[in-house]
Amino acid sequence: MVEILEYQFMQRALVAGIIVGIICPLIGIFLILRRLSLIGDTLSHISLAGVAAGLAAGINATLTAVVFALGGSLIIEYLRRHYSRYAELATAITMSGGMGLAVILISLGRGNTASVLSYLFGSVASVSTTDLSIMAVLGLMVMVSIIILYRPLFFIAFDEEGARIAGIPVNKINLYFTLLTAITVAVSMRIVGILLVSSLMIIPAAASMQVAKSFKTSVCISVATALISVISGLVLSFYFSLAPGGTIIMCSLFILLLFISFKKLSAMRKANLASR
Amino acid sequence: MQREKVIEIQDITFSYDRKIILENASLTVYRGDFLAIVGPNGSGKSTLVKLMLGLLRPQRGKIFILGKPVEYFNQWEKVGYLSQRAAYFNPHFPATVREVVGAQASAHLGFLKPMRPKDWEKVEKALDTVGLSELSNCMVGRLSGGQQQKVMLARMLVAEPELLFLDEPLVGLDPESQESLYTLLKRLHQECVLTIIMVTHDISGIIKRVNRMVCIHQNKILEHDPRLYRDKKITPGYIAQLYHLH
Numbered sequence A: 001m002v003e004i005l006e007y008q009f010m011q012r013a014l015v016a017g018i019i020v021g022i023i024c025p026l027i028g029i030f031l032i033l034r035r036l037s038l039i040g041d042t043l044s045h046i047s048l049a050g051v052a053a054g055l056a057a058g059i060n061a062t063l064t065a066v067v068f069a070l071g072g073s074l075i076i077e078y079l080r081r082h083y084s085r086y087a088e089l090a091t092a093i094t095m096s097g098g099m100g101l102a103v104i105l106i107s108l109g110r111g112n113t114a115s116v117l118s119y120l121f122g123s124v125a126s127v128s129t130t131d132l133s134i135m136a137v138l139g140l141m142v143m144v145s146i147i148i149l150y151r152p153l154f155f156i157a158f159d160e161e162g163a164r165i166a167g168i169p170v171n172k173i174n175l176y177f178t179l180l181t182a183i184t185v186a187v188s189m190r191i192v193g194i195l196l197v198s199s200l201m202i203i204p205a206a207a208s209m210q211v212a213k214s215f216k217t218s219v220c221i222s223v224a225t226a227l228i229s230v231i232s233g234l235v236l237s238f239y240f241s242l243a244p245g246g247t248i249i250m251c252s253l254f255i256l257l258l259f260i261s262f263k264k265l266s267a268m269r270k271a272n273l274a275s276r
Numbered sequence B: 001m002q003r004e005k006v007i008e009i010q011d012i013t014f015s016y017d018r019k020i021i022l023e024n025a026s027l028t029v030y031r032g033d034f035l036a037i038v039g040p041n042g043s044g045k046s047t048l049v050k051l052m053l054g055l056l057r058p059q060r061g062k063i064f065i066l067g068k069p070v071e072y073f074n075q076w077e078k079v080g081y082l083s084q085r086a087a088y089f090n091p092h093f094p095a096t097v098r099e100v101v102g103a104q105a106s107a108h109l110g111f112l113k114p115m116r117p118k119d120w121e122k123v124e125k126a127l128d129t130v131g132l133s134e135l136s137n138c139m140v141g142r143l144s145g146g147q148q149q150k151v152m153l154a155r156m157l158v159a160e161p162e163l164l165f166l167d168e169p170l171v172g173l174d175p176e177s178q179e180s181l182y183t184l185l186k187r188l189h190q191e192c193v194l195t196i197i198m199v200t201h202d203i204s205g206i207i208k209r210v211n212r213m214v215c216i217h218q219n220k221i222l223e224h225d226p227r228l229y230r231d232k233k234i235t236p237g238y239i240a241q242l243y244h245l246h
Helices: A002-006 A008-033 A038-057 A061-082 A084-108 A113-121 A129-158 A160-165 A170-192 A194-211 A215-240 A244-275 B045-052 B097-109 B117-129 B145-157 B175-191 B226-230 B236-242
Strands: B005-016 B019-030 B034-038 B060-065 B079-082 B163-167 B195-199 B212-217 B220-224
Touching: A002 A008, A002 A215, A008 A038, A008 A129, A008 A170, A008 A194, A008 A215, A038 A061, A038 A084, A038 A113, A038 A170, A038 A194, A061 A084, A061 A113, A061 A129, A061 A170, A113 A194, A129 A160, A129 A170, A129 B097, A160 A170, A160 B079, A170 A194, A170 A244, A194 A215, A194 A244, A215 A244, B005 B045, B019 B045, B019 B060, B019 B195, B019 B212, B019 B220, B034 B045, B034 B175, B045 B060, B045 B163, B045 B195, B079 B145, B097 B117, B097 B145, B117 B145, B145 B175, B175 B195
Parallel strands: B034 B195, B034 B212, B079 B163, B163 B195
Antiparallel strands: B005 B019, B005 B060, B212 B220
16 A cells, blocks of 8 residues: 555545545435436536547647536536427437547547547556646645535435425526536546446446435535545555456455445345344 | 405416416415315416415416515415425324424524424423324334324424414315314414415315415305304205316
C-alpha cells in the first residue's frame, strides 16, 4: 500500500477516486429512485462527443466533456417536457444524438484513438493536475448542492406531484439535478471510463438498498460502498496491471453480491427462528 | 348563515388534445364538506382534482381556492393532496415512515433550515392520529397496503391542512383496511373540521359517509344528494347503472 503512494499519478488517481466515489452514489441513489438510471448512460455518451471535440480542438477534454454533458442535460430536460408522457424517449433520443456526434468527431480527430480509449475505459495514469483541479472544484459543487437539496430531492423522488403541491420548485430542481448528473458523469469518466460511469452511480446505490434501514443509512452505505470499490479497485489494478474502471466496477458488484447474500441469509435465519 | 366557499369552479372547459373532459362545468365546495367525486373510468375525476389544485389549467373558466384564483394561490400548506401515483409509490423505496412524513413537515422550511423539535412533534402527532406511532421506524415498503395509505394520510395531516384531496385512496385495499380508512376519515372530518374531497369508485361505501356527491357525466359535473340514498329513494346500484360505473 505504501509503494502505491510513492507514485504521483497514483496519489492523484486516489484523490480523484475519492471525489468520484462520493459524488457518483449521491447522484445515483436519486436516479434509481426516480427510475432515471438511463440518464447516466445518455450523458456519458454525450461526454464522449465532448472528449472527441476537445481532443480534436486541442482543448482540455475534461472541460469540453463537462460542457457537452451540460448541453446534453438541457436537451434531455427540453425533450422530457415535450414528450411528457414518454419521458424515456427524451433520454433515448439524446443518447442516439450523442453517440452519432461522438463517432463523427472521433473520425475527424484521427490520430487520437489512444486518448479516446483512455477516456472510454478510464486511465488513472493520465489524470493530470489540471484534471484533478477541475474534478475537485466540480466535485465539491456537486456535494454541496446535494447536501442543500437533500430534502426536496427526497420529497420529489417519493412523490413528485405532492412536492409540487407542497410548494417545492420541482421543475427548477429537476433541471439543476440533471445538470449535476452531467457534471458528475464528466468528472468521473477519467477514473472509471465513459462506458462504466453509470455503473458506479447505480451499483453502490442498488447495493445499499439491499441492507439499509432508512434513507439516510442508504445514502451513507452507498457512498461507503463506492469508496471501498474505487480504492480497492485502484489498488488491485495497480498491483495486477488490470484496467482500473473494470476492476472498480467488479469490486462494487462483489459488494452488491455480498449484500444480497447477507440479506438472504438473515431472512432464512429469521424464518428458522419463527418456525421453532 | 352563509357558508364559506373553499373551492369555486366557474364555467370551466378542459380538454386533452381534442378530447373534451369538462365543458362549462361549475361546482362550489364549502368549508366542512365531505364531497365524493364518482364517475366512470376516464370521465375526468382525477383531472377535476388536478384542475382544482392548479396542476392543470382549464382552457376556459376560473377556479378559486380559499378565495384566491388557483394560479395565484400560495398557501399550499393548507392543502393536502394524496395523488393516485403516491398511492402506487415504489414499494422498495428505502425510507422509514418517520422520514416520509418528516419530508412533508420540512417542505415549508426551505432548503437549509433544520427540522425543529416542534416540527418533529407534528410528525409524531400525525402518526399518532392515524395509529402508526409504533411503526415510525419501519421501512415504508414493509407495511401493508392499508398501513401505507395511513402513512400517506399522516403526510397530509402533518401540515395541519384545511383541505384534503384524496384521489382513489381505497384502491388495492382489502375490505377491512377500507373500513378502517373510512373510520379514520370520518373522525378527521368531524374532529379536525376538515374539508375532504375524495375521488372513488366505491359508491356504496362512500354514499353513507359523505354529505355531498358529484358525478362527472357527459362533460358536466352533476350533483346527487346522498340523503336520497339514505332515505332509500335511490340506490348505489341505480347510480352505478346511470353512469355506467362498475
